Amino acid sequence: MTTMLTSFNARTGEALEHVPSSTPAAVDAACDAAAAAFPLWQGAAGPERAALLRALAVALETDRAELVALADRETALGPVRLNGELDRTAFQLRRFADLAERGAPFAFVDDPAVAGAPPAGHPAMQRWSVPLGPVAMFSASNFPFAFSVLGGDTASALAAGCPVVVKAHSGHLLLSNRVFGLVQGVLAALNLPAGLIGLVQGGGRDIGVRLIRHPAIAAGAFTGSTQGGAALAAEAAARPRPVPFFGELGSTNPVIALPARLATDGAALAATLAGSITLGCGQFCTNPGVIVLIDAPQSGLDVQAVNDGFVTQLAEALRPQQPHAMLTTAMRGAFEAGVAHWAQAGADLLVQDTSAAGQPPRPVLAQVSAQAFIDRAALREEVFGPGSLVVRAANLVQALQVLQAVGGTLTVTLWGMDADTGQTRALVRGAMAIAGRVLFAGVPTGVAVTAAQQHGGPWPSSTRPESTSVGDAAMARFLRPVCLQDAPAWLVERPGRPV
Numbered sequence: 001m002t003t004m005l006t007s008f009n010a011r012t013g014e015a016l017e018h019v020p021s022s023t024p025a026a027v028d029a030a031c032d033a034a035a036a037a038f039p040l041w042q043g044a045a046g047p048e049r050a051a052l053l054r055a056l057a058v059a060l061e062t063d064r065a066e067l068v069a070l071a072d073r074e075t076a077l078g079p080v081r082l083n084g085e086l087d088r089t090a091f092q093l094r095r096f097a098d099l100a101e102r103g104a105p106f107a108f109v110d111d112p113a114v115a116g117a118p119p120a121g122h123p124a125m126q127r128w129s130v131p132l133g134p135v136a137m138f139s140a141s142n143f144p145f146a147f148s149v150l151g152g153d154t155a156s157a158l159a160a161g162c163p164v165v166v167k168a169h170s171g172h173l174l175l176s177n178r179v180f181g182l183v184q185g186v187l188a189a190l191n192l193p194a195g196l197i198g199l200v201q202g203g204g205r206d207i208g209v210r211l212i213r214h215p216a217i218a219a220g221a222f223t224g225s226t227q228g229g230a231a232l233a234a235e236a237a238a239r240p241r242p243v244p245f246f247g248e249l250g251s252t253n254p255v256i257a258l259p260a261r262l263a264t265d266g267a268a269l270a271a272t273l274a275g276s277i278t279l280g281c282g283q284f285c286t287n288p289g290v291i292v293l294i295d296a297p298q299s300g301l302d303v304q305a306v307n308d309g310f311v312t313q314l315a316e317a318l319r320p321q322q323p324h325a326m327l328t329t330a331m332r333g334a335f336e337a338g339v340a341h342w343a344q345a346g347a348d349l350l351v352q353d354t355s356a357a358g359q360p361p362r363p364v365l366a367q368v369s370a371q372a373f374i375d376r377a378a379l380r381e382e383v384f385g386p387g388s389l390v391v392r393a394a395n396l397v398q399a400l401q402v403l404q405a406v407g408g409t410l411t412v413t414l415w416g417m418d419a420d421t422g423q424t425r426a427l428v429r430g431a432m433a434i435a436g437r438v439l440f441a442g443v444p445t446g447v448a449v450t451a452a453q454q455h456g457g458p459w460p461s462s463t464r465p466e467s468t469s470v471g472d473a474a475m476a477r478f479l480r481p482v483c484l485q486d487a488p489a490w491l492v493e494r495p496g497r498p499v
Contacts, residue, residue, distance in 0.1 A: 005203055007173045010076035011325050019173050022200040027210045033195025034134035034163035035216035041196055042131045042161040043498040046100040049159055052190060053097035056150055057090040059182040067178060071144045074172040076325040077280065082145070089145040092152050092449055096159035099472060105129060105160050105479060108496035113486075123486045128496050129479040131161030132244070133218030136211045138232070139169040139176065140223035141327050142283040148172065149179040149199065152449070152470055153221040158197075160478035161498070165217070167208050168201040171327050176201065205231065212236050212245070219244050219478060223285070223469060226250040226382070226460045233463045246477045247463035248456060250382035251410040252289040253444045254391075256399065256427060258416030259298060259306045266310045269415065273388075274317035276443035278363050281323040282386035283331070286411050286444040289388055292370075292402055296395040311367065311390055315351045318363040323386045325360045335361060335385030342366045342389060345378040350390075361386060370398045374405045396423055403430040408458030408465070411437045411444035434458055436465065 003021040008014065022030075041049075060067065068082045075082075099105070106129060113124040135157040140147035147153070154164045168176035180199040187194055200207055205228075212220050212235045220236050220243065222229050229247035236245035255273065262269065276288050291314075293307040326332040343349055343366070351365035364387030373379045373391045383389075393399040403412070412431035417424045417440055431438045436457035447455055453471030456462040462469075467477045484491060491499065 003202070005170060005173055005201060007074055008328075009073050010171075010327055013329065016073060017174055019177060019201065021202040022207055024210055027200050027207060028214060030165045030195070030198035030200050031134065031211065031214040031216040033193070034165050034198055035195075037163045037193040037195040038131075038133055040193065041158075041163055042133075044161065045498065046103050046105065049100040049105070049161065050097035052186070052192065052196075053093045053100065053155060053158060055186045055190060056183065057093040057097075059186050060086060060090050060093075060145075060150060060179070063178070063182060067145075067175065070178060071172060071175045074175055075144050075327055077144070077327075078324060081280065085143060085145045088449065089150055092146065093150065093155045095449060095472070096155040096475065099475065100159040103496070104472070105131070105475060106496035106498070110495065124492075126484045126487060126492065126495065128482045128484060130482050132478050132480055134163045134165060134216050135478055136167065136214075136217045136220045137164050138167045138208060138220070138222040138224065139172075141169050141171045141331070142280065142285070143223070144169075144172040144175050145179075147223045147469075149176050149183065149197075152474055153223075154197065156474040157221070157478045160475045162218070162478045163196045163198075165198040165200060165211060167211055168199055170201070170203055173201060208232060209235055212243075213239060215239075215241065217243060220246065221469070221477070222247040222249075222463075224249070225384075229463060230460075244477070245463055246456075246467050246469065248285065248410075248469045249460050249462055250384075251285055251408075251457070251461040252380065252382055252406055253286050253409055253411045253413070254290040254292055254403065254406055255288045255413040255443070256292040256294075256415065256431070257310070258294065258423075259301060259303045261416030262293075262310045263301060263306045266306070267313050270310060270313035270317045272443055273314060274321055274363070276445045277318065277388045278321040278323045278386040279445050281326050281360065282335075283327060283384060284445050286447060287384070287388075288413065288444055289382060290373075290402075290406065291388055291390045292393055292399055293390065294393045294396060294399050296393075307392070311350065311365075314390075315365050318351050318365055319353065321363050321386070323360050323363065326385065331384065332361060335383060335387070338381065338383030338385070339364050339366070339387055341378045341381070342368075342383065345376045346372050347379060347389060363387065365390065367392065370394065370402050374398075374401055380405055380407075396426060400426060400430045403434055406434055408461045409435050410455060410457050410461045411435055411439060413439040413442075413444050415440075436461065436468070
């Protein structure tokens, strides 16, 4: 008997349509088809890979109106946000197309022979990059385009020469299936195997576990919760033949603001921060969930009054914000439970207006001492939604202990680091020790797709702190190095290019 999945209207909770869950046999078939497509695709030249990626970008843009309307019904993210996200997705596809065409997936190091005895003397060597194989890609709930069927993981894996099997997210099933229909049309038009990009779907964990366990899968890519990512990473490691699992997980993204900066720009920074906290109803992996203020006395400045004033300004900026509906009822429930855990752990709730029945959540601002934050694990857990926790540190040492207690995060934002002092150096060192990206202006929401981007950090923000899921370097996840020693001339003459 086929299990059916239900797509829901994110605003009303109304059932939109039912779609069949993938059977175990269908999951296996998608993985087998990806394995069958791998020899052709790993041997494809850069221009061939680029042609597919660009055609996929055109397909998205051509179907924009229908895709955005469908995504809006399933996610409530709104057409402005969704059109922008579709633009970013097409941009990512074209950017990885350019990288493939320029030969980035075929990067190599030529190390000519050196005459003489070792260790100085050595044979001729070349270090090549080769694709890992089929990638299991798990779509994210909060980015129905950019981290979904044709998101950055898929684009970077295809550019690297790897087929992809996508696990659709249950929060946007109809959109995923429509995008997959476009994918199938593009593959057929380019005379490429249908198995090059596959799609499976299902509720619970069985489909995802079966996917990551399949022997044809050579790597996993995931964006989502710490709990879900940790479970899949454990499955990837427990296989008879373990495979790398690149999971981007939960993150609290601390913001540390020095009082001198708040004294001059506090109102403007509060308004900016309030917008970041509630952007997308707080459903961003880079949502600023922790705000650290340092109450240590400072000559010529009433630090306590400045910090208290900033908290008041932030509360006033948050109250009129109007977040939209959360992606799913489960995520709404998790947000409310997380706020309740803050209160149970001793945090003072400074802003917590009750929303009317059936209405989106209201913003939340809480405050706690640094010592409580350090001592109580419940205060350090990500609360995914439009809320943030102010942490008051007595001095620099305690602020650094707060960062150490966070452990790992995608971002840390530092405001007021303009002067080269012992304090600012210590904060920069502390931030770099736990984060993949350190900002000195602006807010962490918004992740640019660039050559220097790092979207990943120490646990629990990701499973592989050396990798990124955004930016040009995302492609490196799906390549591995091979050294060719004393290679024949015909290989040396095609440096790095597929054989």
